Amino acid sequence: MTIPFKSERIHHVAYRCKDAKTTVEWYERVMGFTYTNAFAEDYVPSTGAYDPYMHIFLDCGGGNVLAFFELPNQPEMGRDTQTPEWVQHLAFKVADFDMLKAAKSHIEAEGVDVLGPTYHGIFRSIYFFDPNGHRLELACDIGTDDQYAELKSVAPIMLEEWDRTKKAPKHADWLHIEPGGE
Template sequence: MTAAAATSAPSLTRIHHVAYRCNDAAETVEWYARVLGMTFTTAFAEDTVPSTGEDDPYMHVFLDCGGGNVLAFFELPGQPPMGRDPNTPAWVQHLAFEVPDEAALLAAKAHIETQGIDVLGPTFHGVFRSIYFFDPNGHRIELACNIGTDDQYAELRRVAPLMLDEWSRTKRAPRHAEWLHRDPDA
């Protein structure tokens, strides 16, 4: 028996937290509380990185997003300024949060716009609608509400392997779920 055969994949229960970099920890905490209603729960600050032993002072802040989800940020004053991957479009890397329904999505859009923040959307994605905006660190944020039916989600699960296989062969958008692109409200 090989070592790989004697082990099994871990039993994950949820995402503990997702961490991103920020320019200013205090500004980031204030923004996420004011704009998205998150609760600041924890801060860790060290001069030495526990996992590597490097001398690299940091502030690590944690925000409760609801539902057991935690978003965290690192302020790293000893590192070069934040940048973006110049080869990845700004719309690709983003944080997406769920709101209960379309009314909540529209109310969130109105609230965010009153904060002086530009908001794109709502955008139709077949089984959900979304709005998009940027935080003060340049991270793209998405708020989404699910609008699909159980049958639609089941169909998406059924065609997912077929679509991935076709994409892997052709690098062109498969049309196994063409119905996703028809907005009933358009």
């Protein structure tokens, strides 16, 4: 199959927020993101519907942008109660495990509860929530080239088995055994 285009990167990912100003301040203070720009409209450009909004954009680094919409005329925001909290999240990469530990200390000092670090075989991560209830993850890669190659080679087999059984297929045994752990 030939696709007539190629994506260069994610332009931005957009979520809803409870309060645009609080969200900008939190992401600058806690995450170190840079507030770059905003759009405020009374009418939605893509639909023409009257629905005043503030659309804010934060630079996450590496050309990645996280955006939020504040929608004051919509019902109070909630979450998908049919999906566990841990499923829907945004994960941001940090350089290494030392930086991940430093991030955890900083975020906790800002009064945010942090879970982890959690071991995932090829990366370690921490988890926490932003003031809008969105789950965030910071992760650092720790895998070797051989481990990434092994996981890539078994990925099609795992997907086919999952598709047939809807149960976790066997994969690399080393993936859940933390070095120095049991």
